[in-house]
Amino acid sequence: MPTQSVAVEQSRSVLTAIPGPASRALAERRRTVVSAAVGSSVPVWAARAGGAIVEDVDGNRLIDLGAGIAVTSVGASHPAVVAAVQEQVAAFTHTCFMVTPYESYVAVAEALSRVTPGEHEKHSVLVNSGAEAVENAVKIARRATGRPAVLVLDHAYHGRTNLTMAMTAKAMPYKTGFGPFAGEIYRVPASYPLRDPAGMTGEQAARRLIEVAERQVGTDQIAALVAEPILGEGGFLVPAPGFWTTLREWTTAHGIVLVADEVQSGFARTGAMFAIEHEGVVPDLVTTAKGIGGGMPLAAVTGRADLMDVVHGGGLGGTFGGNPVACAAALATIDVYEREDLPAAARAIEAQVTARLREVATRVPAIAEVRGRGAMLAIELVRPGTLEPDKAAAAAVAAACLAQGVLVLTCGSWGNVIRLLPPLVIEPALLDDALDVLSAALEGLAG
Known part of the structure; x- marks a missing residue:
């Protein structure tokens, strides 16, 4: 069991009615x-x-039992994270990596290249939130393929921005009254073993998805399939075995970028560093956030270097993306995942x-x-x-x-x-x- 040193006593105590x-x-x-x-x-x-x-x-x-929605996975206020943040705050809090870069941004990208699935060369861009990471993954896929369409799963959640609202399945409270939404987003059926037809295999669920996509969109129009390896807000849905491997074969055959949205499921949460590893599949791009920073706001897109570098210079970034304090926290957090x-x-x-x-x-x-x-x-x-x-x-x-x-x-x-x-x-x-x-x-x- 991992060790910890925290100031708050690790026991339950109810002194008042809740709320007090x-x-x-x-x-x-x-x-x-x-x-x-x-x-x-x-x-x-x-x-x-x-x-x-x-x-x-x-x-x-x-x-x-919520960890700030899978954010404080190393525990709230982990001493290593606190120390790293304090040291960085004393040095500098911001310069903007697009103006005056700093080493910790590069170090986080190096760590992401090491821990994300696959042995291929990878590059990363650091941003602020999971929704921003997903949006950048879509931008990269569209630029790389020259295609407009993006497939997303039923029961999916990807964020609250205009594009990611379009990619999210549930109307209330995320979408109702906020449209019109970004176009060229197509919803396809997920694998939901509890509610799928009895006996449906993962491969059959994937073939169901593929049939809908090919009939309603066309493979020559699809830039990316963006999917959570385990659907989060949709109900923690674990797909049937064979679902992801069948989709990987199909996306590879048709030049479709496979994006694993690991915002909630990433960083040791599922018993592997990333949930997609359970499926024996290596995605083209991985989006991360939540658990990456031990409580500090940070997110990333990590993936094949040839895809990540296809965007023109200045096409990715943002004022606070890869903030140095958040980067310091992320480096300490990733070290805890591995060391403990x-x-x-x-x-x-x-x-x-x-x-x-x-x-x-x-x-x-x-x-x-x-x-x-x-x-x-x-x-x-x-x-x-x-x-x-x-x-x-x-x-x-x-x-x-x-x-x-x-x-x-x-x-x-x-x-x-x-x-x-x-x-x-x-x-x-x-x-x-x-x-x-x-x-x-x-x-x-x-x-």
């Missing part, structure tokens, strides 16, 4: 000055965080969680499936005896967990999935405590 009075007071301040369009999953306000614990302004210590073997820690989390939850599922008819890889795990909830999604049940489970000091997130195209994204450094005993709370909440659905 201090959190409620801050919520009232927020109401007067923050746009109501900005949502928050839970009504507690953070004061400190360390490892797998968030301490709120009322002194409650909550077990964090956090992919192995994710696999241990998977074994611990799935053993508990699959046993609970035998007693709770509302649990249709426990699925995922590594520390990217999910519970899909339905009305018993059917596959009808039960969003209310997922919300009730999340609320029951929060009341007992455990933070869990929901997701899924119908909002009926509980997702678990614990920091990879969570201690087994702390995780067991959280699972006790989650199990009780799930068992409450059985009446």
Whole structure:
């Protein structure tokens, strides 16, 4: 198990009703000055965080099974990340790499070349967010192929910008009222083993996708297929075996750029450094963000050097892309993933969680499936005896967990999935405590 040194005690403690009075007071301040369009999953306000614990302004210590949506995978405020940020802030906070470059940007690109899938020569561009990384991947693919069309999967999530909203499947809350969206985006069916026809293999699911793409778009028009190896916001959907290998063969045969969106699934989260590695597939481009910086904002596109270099000079970049403080944090974070073997820690989390939850599922008819890889795990909830999604049940489970000091997130195209994204450094005993709370909440659905 990885070691950690954090200032926040690694135990759950509920001192007040949640939210407590201090959190409620801050919520009232927020109401007067923050746009109501900005949502928050839970009504507690953070004061400190360390490892797998968030301490709120009322002194409650909550077990964090969301990691800021897979961001603080090395644990909140990891000492190595904190030290790297402090050292860089004291040196300089910004020059803009496009004006006066600095070594840490190059060092991050070197690290990405080393850890991303494939032994080919790779180049990178650093940006600020996952959506920006996805947009740049599309720009690169279109420029390289001279084609306009981009394929995306049903149930996909790629971001909140105009282009990435078009690429995202779910309307509310991400797209409703914000159109018109960017064109030449085509949605094709994903592999969703729980809801696909009985017995459908991954290859058959891929052939279904290919038939739609060739009939509705045409391979000579397709620049890229952009897909999450495990669909994130769509419900942590793990494709059936053979889905990705069949798509890789097809994209290669037709000169289509294969982009693995690893924004949520990357950096040790699934038990491999990148989720696509489980599929035995090497993509042309990989987009990363979230877990790359240990909590600091950074994202990247990494891929085949010939593709990355096809864009004209000055065609990629941005004022804050590859900010030196974020680069320092990323270098420390990537070192932690490798030095502490956090992919192995994710696999241990998977074994611990799935053993508990699959046993609970035998007693709770509302649990249709426990699925995922590594520390990217999910519970899909339905009305018993059917596959009808039960969003209310997922919300009730999340609320029951929060009341007992455990933070869990929901997701899924119908909002009926509980997702678990614990920091990879969570201690087994702390995780067991959280699972006790989650199990009780799930068992409450059985009446």
